[in-house]
Amino acid sequence: MPSGRTHDRITLWTLPFVAGVTFWQTRSSNVTLLVAGGFMFGGLMFGPDLDIYSRQYQRWGFLRWIWLPYQKSLRHRSFLSHGPIIGTTLRVIYLSCLLAIASFISLVIVEKLGNTAFNWQDLGKNVERSLVGYGTECLALFIGLEIGAMSHSLSDWGGSAYKRVQKKGIHGLIGTSKAKKRKVSSSSPRTKPKPSRKPKL
Numbered sequence: 075m076p077s078g079r080t081h082d083r084i085t086l087w088t089l090p091f092v093a094g095v096t097f098w099q100t101r102s103s104n105v106t107l108l109v110a111g112g113f114m115f116g117g118l119m120f121g122p123d124l125d126i127y128s129r130q131y132q133r134w135g136f137l138r139w140i141w142l143p144y145q146k147s148l149r150h151r152s153f154l155s156h157g158p159i160i161g162t163t164l165r166v167i168y169l170s171c172l173l174a175i176a177s178f179i180s181l182v183i184v185e186k187l188g189n190t191a192f193n194w195q196d197l198g199k200n201v202e203r204s205l206v207g208y209g210t211e212c213l214a215l216f217i218g219l220e221i222g223a224m225s226h227s228l229s230d231w232g233g234s235a236y237k238r239v240q241k242k243g244i245h246g247l248i249g250t251s252k253a254k255k256r257k258v259s260s261s262s263p264r265t266k267p268k269p270s271r272k273p274k275l
């Protein structure tokens with residue numbers, strides 16, 4: 075599996091490609107910005123490796139603890155974090171729930187401190203309306219996040235496959251049982267050190 079730095083490089087190097095293809099297909103700078111932004115965020119901070127102590131996790135800074143329950147409940151590289159669509163969907167739901175809880179708590183505090191009363195129903199309707207009204211934008215962002223996460227998962231799997239092939243040849247990919255590591259005996263006779271050449275006189 076590639077290191078965090080390799081993953082970052084892959085994300086940054088493929089960014090122009092993702093942005094270019096999106097713009098070519100949509101002709102919309104807004105959508106392109108959202109897809110590219112989602113791709114960056116998905117690749118650098120919001121990717122599958124949030125299920126382990128990783129660069130993505132560290133980038134959340136003082137907020138990184140919010141991912142601890144996520145890490146605790148998922149095995150590293152499990153289908154629920156690294157799988158297509160499901161990984162990003164679960165992370166979006168997870169983060170949205172946390173954001174909802176946090177905004178609910180802060181609104182209650184503001185209500186209590188400021189002695190004001192919110193119309194919670196109106197608030198809910200507003201949120202719903204903006205989600206529906208910005209459906210295309212939300213979808214573009216999600217697609218960006220998903221491509222970012224997939225570039226990660228693909229390079230994880232590609233990297234492992236490549237290592238297997240390097241170690242065991244093409245059999246490593248097919249997974250034949252013959253491909254067990256054979257121990258190379260360490261006592262194999264080494265070539266004798268050449269006697270130092272006598273200086274010509």
Ligand SMILES: [Zn+2]
Pocket residue numbers: 122123151156226227230
């Ligand atoms: Zn990974």
